[in-house]
Structures are given as C-alpha cells and as structure tokens.
Amino acid sequence: xxxxxxxxxxxxxxxxxxxxxxxxxxxxxxxxxxxxxxxxxxxxxxxxxxxxxxxxxxxxxxxxxxxxxxxxxxxxxxxxxxxxxxxxxxxxxxxxxxxxxxxxxxxxxxxxxxxxxxxxxxxxxxxxxxxxxxxxxxxxxxxxxxxxxxxxxxxxxxxxxxxxxxxxxxxxxxxxxxxxxxxxxxxxxxxxxxxxxxxxxxxxxxxxxxxxxxxxxxxxxxxxxxxxxxxxxxxxxxxxxxxxxxxxxxxxxxxxxxxxxxxxxxxxxxxxxxxxxxxxxxxxxxxxxxxxxxxxxxxxxxxxxxxxxxxxxxxxxxxxxxxxxxxxxxxxxxxxxxxxxxxxxxxxxxxxxxxxxxxxxxxxxxxxxxxxxxxxxxxxxxxxxxxxxxxxxxxxxxxxxxxxxxxxx
Amino acid sequence: xxxxxxxxxxxxxxxxxxxxxxxxxxxxxxxxxxxxxxxxxxxxxxxxxxxxxxxxxxxxxxxxxxxxxxxxxxxxxxxxxxxxxxxxxxxxxxxxxxxxxxxxxxxxxxxxxxxxxxxxxxxxxxxxxxxxxxxxxxxxxxxxxxxxxxxxxxxxxxxxxxxxxxxxxxxxxxxxxxxxxxxxxxxxxxxxxxxxxxxxxxxxxxxxxxxxxxxxxxxxxxxxxxxxxx
Numbered sequence: 001x002x003x004x005x006x007x008x009x010x011x012x013x014x015x016x017x018x019x020x021x022x023x024x025x026x027x028x029x030x031x032x033x034x035x036x037x038x039x040x041x042x043x044x045x046x047x048x049x050x051x052x053x054x055x056x057x058x059x060x061x062x063x064x065x066x067x068x069x070x071x072x073x074x075x076x077x078x079x080x081x082x083x084x085x086x087x088x089x090x091x092x093x094x095x096x097x098x099x100x101x102x103x104x105x106x107x108x109x110x111x112x113x114x115x116x117x118x119x120x121x122x123x124x125x126x127x128x129x130x131x132x133x134x135x136x137x138x139x140x141x142x143x144x145x146x147x148x149x150x151x152x153x154x155x156x157x158x159x160x161x162x163x164x165x166x167x168x169x170x171x172x173x174x175x176x177x178x179x180x181x182x183x184x185x186x187x188x189x190x191x192x193x194x195x196x197x198x199x200x201x202x203x204x205x206x207x208x209x210x211x212x213x214x215x216x217x218x219x220x221x222x223x224x225x226x227x228x229x230x231x232x233x234x235x236x237x238x239x240x241x242x243x244x245x246x247x248x249x250x251x252x253x254x255x256x257x258x259x260x261x262x263x264x265x266x267x268x269x270x271x272x273x274x275x276x277x278x279x280x281x282x283x284x285x286x287x288x289x290x291x292x293x294x295x296x297x298x299x300x301x302x303x304x305x306x307x308x309x310x311x312x313x314x315x316x317x318x319x320x321x322x323x324x325x326x327x328x329x330x331x332x333x334x335x336x337x338x339x340x341x342x343x344x345x346x347x348x349x350x351x352x353x354x355x356x357x358x359x360x361x362x363x364x365x366x367x368x369x370x371x372x373x374x375x376x377x378x379x380x381x382x383x384x385x386x387x388x389x390x391x392x393x394x395x396x397x398x399x400x401x402x403x404x405x406x407x408x409x
Numbered sequence: 410x411x412x413x414x415x416x417x418x419x420x421x422x423x424x425x426x427x428x429x430x431x432x433x434x435x436x437x438x439x440x441x442x443x444x445x446x447x448x449x450x451x452x453x454x455x456x457x458x459x460x461x462x463x464x465x466x467x468x469x470x471x472x473x474x475x476x477x478x479x480x481x482x483x484x485x486x487x488x489x490x491x492x493x494x495x496x497x498x499x500x501x502x503x504x505x506x507x508x509x510x511x512x513x514x515x516x517x518x519x520x521x522x523x524x525x526x527x528x529x530x531x532x533x534x535x536x537x538x539x540x541x542x543x544x545x546x547x548x549x550x551x552x553x554x555x556x557x558x559x560x561x562x563x564x565x566x567x568x569x570x571x572x573x574x575x576x577x578x579x580x581x582x583x584x585x586x587x588x589x590x591x592x593x594x595x596x597x598x599x600x601x602x603x604x605x606x607x608x609x610x611x612x613x614x615x616x617x618x619x620x621x622x623x624x625x626x627x628x629x630x631x632x633x634x635x636x637x638x639x
Contacts (some may be wrong), residue, residue, distance in 0.1 A: 006520045013508035303504045306465055307565075308493025308521050310486045403466040406500070 003313060011321040014293065025289045026329045029382075032282045033333025034340070036378050040271050041341050042348075047267045048369055051230055051253075053262050060099070060130050060224035061233055062240050063256055065247045069221060070256075076176045078219035079248060086223075086243040094236060096228060097129030100220040102210040106173040108153070108160035108203060117119045117203050118156070119171055121210020121220075133191050135202060140165040140189030147210035150188030154199030158190050165190060166369070171203070183213050183244035271366050272375055275381045282382075283389040290322055290393040301397050302405025311398035318397050322390035323383065330379055341370045374384040410477050412573055412605040413439040413462050416478035418471030418481075420457050420628070431457035432468065441572070442603040444596070445617045447469045449625035452587055455609035456577050458625065463496055464488040467590065474586075476572060477630040499565030499576035505550040511537060511561045512546040518569050536564040540594065556587045563591060567598055573605040574598070580612050592618045 015022050024298055064086075066077040081100055090098045102121030107114055124143040124331055128134040134142045151169065153161075163169055165187050172182040185205060195198045211218060227236045233252045241250035254261025294301070301314055347365035420432040425430040432454050439445055447455040448594060460466040461473055464480045473481045476495055480488060492498075497518075505514045524532075537546055540560040550558050566574055574595070580588035598604050598617055606617060616622055624632035 003521065003523075006517065009513075010506070010508065017508065123433075299504075300506055303500075303506065305489060306463070306492065306498055306500075307518055308489050310489045312486070313521075401466070403460045406465070406504070 005155060007313060007320055008315045011324055012319050014297070015321055015324055018293070018296075021289060021292070022325065025285055025325055026332065028285050029282055029326060029329025030336060032278050033330055033378065033382065034336040036275050036278045036382075037334065037337035037370060037375065038340050038368065040274060040374045040378065041337065041370045042366060043271070043274075044371055044374060045369040047263060048230075051264060060097075060253065061230055062237050062250060063228045064223040064225070065221065065249045065251075066241065067247070070249070073103065073105060073221070075214055075216070075221075075228075077173055078102075078176075078216055078221050079223075081218055081220055082223055086240070086245075089239060089243040090223075090225065091235075093225070094239065095225055097126070097226040099123060099126035099130040099224050100207070101127075101222045101224065102207055102214065102216060102219075103221040104173050104214065104337050106171050106203070107168045108157070108161065109172070110163040110167070112162045113160060115157065115160060115200070116227035117201055119173060119210065120202060120204050121207040121214075122204055123187045123207045130226055132193065133202075136191040136193060137189050137193045140187070142189055143204060143206055146206045148188070148206040149185070149209060150205070151185035152189040152191060152204040153187060154202060155190045155192055156196055156199035157201075157203070158187070160200060163187060166227065171205075171213075173214060177215075181213060181215070194359040241291060264289045272377065272381070275378050276385070279382055279385050283385065286322060286325070287389050287393060289325070290318060290390050291396075293321065294318060294393045294397045296409040297397075298400065298405050301400055302408070305400065305402040306406060312402075315391075315394040315398040318394035319387055319390050322386055322394075326382055326386040330382060334375065334379070338370060341368045344368050390403050411438050411474065412439070412441040412443065412476060412608070413437070414417055414472075415462070416472040416474075416546065418458075418461060418473060419467045420461060420466065420468050420540045428628075430463065430628045435471070435625075435630055437623065437627070437630060437633070439605060439607065442599065443621055444599050444606045444619050445608070445621045446619035447607065447621060447623050447625060448611055448616060449609075450611065454625045454628040457628070459575050459607065459609045464469040464492055465499060495572050497569070497571040497574040499559075499563050499566045499574065499579045501578035501581050503550065503555065503562050504581070505558055505561055505565075507550050510547045510549055511553065511557075514550070514561055515564045515568050517520060519567060522569060524569075532568055533564070537561070539581045540564045541590070552607055556584065557584045559583055560587070560591070563594065567594075567604075570602055571604065573607065574607065576608045576610075578610055578612070579608060580610070580615055585614070588612070588614060 064079070066079050069077040089095065099122065104119050106116045106117055122143065123146050124134065133152065143150065145150055151171070158164060159167060168184045168186050170182055170184050172180060174179045183262035191199070207220070225240055227233055229356050230253060237250060237252045244250050254264060304314060305311065348365045415435055415437040418428065422429045422431050435458060447458055449455040457466070461468050462475065464475070464483070468481055471481070472479055475491065478491065480491060483491065506517065509517065512530065512533045515537060516529040519532065521528045530531045534546060537543060540563060541562050542557060542560055542564070545557060546552065550561070553561070559579070563579065580591060583591060592615060595606055599606050607621070610616065619636065620631070621635045623630060
C-alpha cells in the first residue's frame, strides 16, 4: 500500500513536469473520447430509432403464430385467441402491451385500381399500445371497435387506388375452405408511415369484422407482445413460449426480422471497432508522450533503481502515469459527450437526407442515445489498451542498468 | 563476517575497438564498521569499484560478497532489495528526485522499506535538522543550493541506518565548512551505529577522517594502508 502511495505521488507530479505536453495529450484524449462517444450515440440513436420504428410498425417485441404461418401466411394457419396461462402472462406486469390480429393476404380494389395487400383485423384498443397505426392517422379516424365496419388504409395506397375517405373499396380474400370471400368497406381513415411499403401494403379492419368476413370464428393469426424494451428479451420470450405451449411458434423480433436483428449485432461489434480505431490513433500520441517522459527521466530512473526501487515498481510508475493521463482525458471526454448528447436531446434535424433515412425506416430526426454499456465499453477499452500501449515505454524504463542510467544527464 | 569481500574483480569497458580495464583483478576485504577511503586519480577505478560493491554495476569476472551474500550473481530485483535494505548511497552529483520535497526525498527509501508515515516523517525531520536543514523540509531541490541538496542526499542515505554507506566524492561540491560538518556526521554515525563507510575521494580532508586508505591506479589496488583517523 505504501509503495503505491509513492508510485501515485511520483506519477502525478511527473505528469505535470511538462504541463504543455500533458495538456495537449489530455486534450487529444478528451476529444478522442468525445468523438468516440458522440458518434456512437448518433449511430446508436439512429439504429435504435430504426428498430423502434420497425418494431412499432407491427411485429412488437415477440410474436406468436401457428408453426406454419410464417412460411405460408394462409388463412387456415390460424390459432386460438390467448387463454389460460398465456392470457394470464399477457395480462401480467411482465408484458407492457399485447394485441391479437387476423392477418391474411388479400386484394383491394377501387373502382379504378387493384392491389395486393395484407389485411389486418385488429382490436383498436389493444393495437393503440402496440403499433404505430393509431397515432399515424393523417385523415379521417381510426377504427372504433372490434366490429367497426370501416377500413383504414395508407395514404399512398389511397393515391394508388385513386380513392379517398368516404369512398368504398372491395377486399377479396379466401376463407378456410378456400372459398373466395369479398366485401365492400368504406374508408374511414388514412394513415401515414415511415416506410412506403407499409403505406401501400397494409389495410386495417376490426378484428371481429375480419373474423366474420373470413369465417374464422374467434381464431386469429398473430399475437404481438410488447415487453419493457427491445433488448434483453430472452427471459420474456422464454416465458411467453412456455405459456404458449409447444404447438405454437414464439419468436422475438430479431428472429422475425433477421435484417434488423443482424443490424443490432453488427452495431454492437461496430461500436467496439470504432472505439478501438479511435484509440489506436490516440495511442501513437500516448506512447510518444510516455517515451519522451521516460527519455527525459533516465537519470532519475537510475537513481530510484540505485536507491532500491524494484524494476517492476518503475514499470508500474510509468503505467500509472499513463492511466492518470487517460483518466483525466476520459473524465473530460465523458463530460463533453454527455453534455453534447444532453443538449441535443430534442433531436438533430436531418431532413436534408430524410428520404434516405426513411428508406432505412428511420425518421428525419436523429436522437443521439448515450448508452451506459457503450460508455462502460469505451472507458474500459481505453484504459485497458492504454495500459497495453504504455507497457513498452514502461518496460524500457524498468530495464535500465542503474549505473548506465545514472550516467545520463 | 566481512562487510565487503571482493575476489579477483575485473570490469572491462569497451569503447569502440578499445578495451579499458576499469577494475583489474581487484581483491579487497572490508570489515564491518570500517571507515575506508578509496583513493585514485580520475579514471583510476574508485567509482567503478564503489558501483560494483553497491550492486549498481556487474563485474565481468570475480566475486563480490556483501554482508555474506554474493551479489554479482543476483537478479535485478534481488539487487534492488539488497541496496534498499543494506546500503545508503551518496553520489557526487546531488541526485535528488526533483518532484519531491526535501522531506519526501529523505522519506523515499523508508517508504520503499514500508516504514509507516508517522515514523517516516519523524525520522526525516530529525535527520534534516541534524544536517542543518530545519525549516527547509518542504522545499523542492530546485529551490535549494548545491550544499543543501547534498545534505538532503546524505540525510536520505543515512536516515534508514543502513549497515553500509557508499559515498562517491561526497564533498566535491561543498565548501570546506560544509565538508567538515558532513565528515563529522559520517564519523559520528560510524562510531554510534558501527556503520561501514566506503568513500571514493581524492580530497585529502576526507582521507584524514578514514581509518583505512585503499589506493587504486588503472583499476588495480596499489596501496592498502591503515591509519589513525583525525
């Protein structure tokens, strides 16, 4: 303990012997850390926004289906509505919201155009908490009950079909007996979505109306579940799968949408690579500073060795000096990054490139998010790599022969 | 048991293609409590012998024993440990650590030895007062004169009461009064604690305090005499 007291004191005072050099290095580390964290926060914000947007479009965090539904989204691959253990779990505090849906392929026709779409029968009350549609109405109204006779379509689809609110369109699909069913619906609302494909490809009717129309009884095709967040879903997914039973397929969003699931993993890896790359640039400055500091103090190092300081303590002293320098830089860099992100909490307007952002499912506003994990990873990586980088000059310092070092002026 | 025993010690320095014999087959035995001066002209080998005895340099051949331990075969850490616990060094240049105050410089060795903070400060303040530096404890070396710095270095060398003090030209940068005070301090320590002193010098005033004079020339011992100290 006493040895660390003298090592710390010497390292701290030596750090300030060349104030200008130390301040330049601290500035470089601070700016590097700031850049590391701020860019990570921007990327994290963008990817999270994309994932949230995607999850909000429909999938939720976890979905339950008939085991064959994903391969063949046919009307016959329906399941019973939640009941028993599954219903109890869905109504517990572990689940934030859930919705069951009828979901089948269909053809929509106006008096001018026809398009293939996905028909969704929804419970408007459940759906409000799970997906985007209730909050994305740009004209008319949202569905008002399970048996609402109206239909809500996307603005873009309305343009394509050359139709509008109040007009009737015909939905055609198949019932479980493979008989064609069709019915006219009056458009009661238009919704807007970040993705054009969503605006053009989804139409919503009441779930009761859909079950009657498709002769499904009370059966549904999809149960969508929202947990507390889109990360760390393993435990909830396991619980839902156990409650749903082995005859149903239960999958988290990142398996349902492998693109975004992979994107999230790639993002985690990318953050680490980004941090390491910035640190490598910094490390040249750090090593140079330490080499100069050691080179200037060869005589003193010889003196300390002569007085009985063990070589490993000399090594530790140089490493501690490096760690102190990094800690100061990290402190300032973290503060700068936190301040920058806090000041930008209202978002950064990137509407100049909005079309490109929307293609990826992100909005025209970018909300930087400084994740605790990223903060921890950046600081840990910098300290660990800093120690590794300082080992070379530290090792050199510890290998001096006292008599040779003492002869250096 | 001898304090120091050198057997056939040689040290060769290579300067390009030339070889210079810093020590040439030196054998020497110094008993505990002796006050010895190594006397030689510049380049005669006194500092080389002092460095070899102190474990700061390794001989090319021969054996060096300090307090019953053969040190020329010890590893770096073991040598550091031996220097820390058995030897006090006083160098010609003051050799203080510039970022530490006078007190902290004196405490340095004790801190490496693991002496408690209270004990360190008490002993450092006492020894600094003894070498005439009371009131200057918190000054850094840059704010002290050469003589004051040398006294701090002496205080550092003797504060932990080592069995042996090795001093290389300790009075070279001191005026005659300060040199006399320093030598009297050495003699007092020698008598009080039976500390072995080995001093490399060519200062006749220093030699007069020694009980034994070992003269070297071109790395060889040419004379080894005992005398009545002043």
